[in-house]
Amino acid sequence: MGAHDSVWCSPQARSLIAARDIGGAIKFARQLRGWRQADLGRHVGYSASTISRLETSKRASTDMAILHHVMSVLDVPVEVLGELLGLTAARVATTTAQPIEDDPMRRRTFLAGIIPLGLLASLEDALVLLPSPARSAHSGEVAARLARARHQFDMGAVSRLVADLPDLLAVAHEATDREGTPASTARLAACYDLAAEALNKVGATRASRVTADRAMLYARQSGSPIAQAAAARSLGIVLRHDGRHRVADQLASDALSAMEMTGLRTQAQSATYAQILCTSAYTAAQAGDRDRALEMIREAQRATVTLPDYPVPGQPFTVTPAHVTLYQVGVHWSLGDAGAALHAGRDLRAAQFSTPERRGRLHTDLARAWWQWRKPEQTASALLAAHGHAPSEVRDRSAIRQIAVELAERHPRVAGVPELAAAIGYRRASPR
DSSP states (O other), X not given: OOHHHHGGGSHHHHHXXXXXXXXXXXXXXXXXXXXXXXXXXXXXXXXXXXHHHHHTOSSOOSOHHHHHHHHHHTTOOHHHHHHHTTSOOOOOOOOSOOOGGGOHHHHHTOOOOOSOHHHHHHHHHHHHSOOOOSSOOOHHHHHHHHHHHHHHHHTTOHHHHHHHHHXXXXXXXXXXXXXXXXXXXXXXXXXXXXHHHHHHHTTOHHHHHHHHHHHHXXXXXXXXXXXHHHHHHHHHHHHHHTTOHHHHHHHHHHHHHHHHHTTSOSHHHHHHHHHHHHHHHHHHHHTTOHHHHHHHHHHHHHHTTTSOSSOOTTOSOOOOHHHHHHHHHHHHHHTTOHHHHHHXXXXXXXXXOSSHXXXXXXXXXXXXHHHHTTOHHHHHHHHHHHHHHOHHHHHTOHHHHHHHHHHHHHOTTSTTHHHHHHHXXXXXXXXX
16 A cells, blocks of 8 residues: 555554445545645545535435446545455555454455456445346346356456446346246356355455345245255355344244245255255354354254265255265354364365365355364465365455465465465565
């Protein structure tokens, strides 16, 4: 960061960003320049009353073009704008080797802006005002596009997926409006599920909440228990990240009850049931409910006994014994038991998972346990393995990238750390 950018790490700026006070941030940036509202208005070509309206608004203007123009003239860093919109968070600006854990300010401002802001802004605009689809598509074409989008997610191509989401959502809406069938409505819900999952992965919490809510709306309209369970899972993950574990747990419990009422007569129903059990276990672990977390993960293991070890086309979830064991690793890590997490994952191998995203997730989950156990060399080795399978799992997931940066700052000479730092594009700032 330059001298101007560094002011966005001040307590006053961080307070505005934490509150996502768009108007307050505009006023703060204007006053940094010593401008009156009329001065800013002249520079951006708007009236002083427009500037006043922007500064008294706590939320983003629906006219994103105005907001982007004003912030650009004020030289507000794009990472800061991303944080204010709830889409991205600020990059680390390292000037010393001070450990992040010793500096609460830097811990709060760590998250990396890893999706181009323009793509996220375009998607947020599409969620407010859906664009017209490039062309109409029948249900089969929408299903094929959804499958391709899911493949992008599985391959770790999140930026490409975010770029494609506005038109995918537009096409799915148009097909649903035209056909009006439960199947087309469930497919629209699945499009929003995927959007929520991708946005949540990169920390775009505001947009992911919108897409998860939409998924719930259309899943309920479809009447499909599987679609409703999938949407409940998406929304539950968003709520969990927001610290609302009780509500997330209730959503999962309702979804489990609905799946049980189907009799679990098909593989798709059984796989969905097992997936919700895994999600419930992880949510309980995050909330510190050890007994419930372990009970749910054991039930998930029992539920996978009759399921195949390979992906089934057309099913929303692929749940295998290895898949559940990986969740078990996450459950133990969340409960603070790194030793149990590593013991649970001792026999897991990348070949047991069918997608690069899952293979990368295997190694990042093990890396978190090694890091919790204060083993930097093993942590670096696991993160390098994750990067080899799915670079975005290390580069784009803010919590994992933070571990990599902390390794680079605190253990720069440990085996594997220089290679990891290079892989994520981290460069230690030169002392001034």
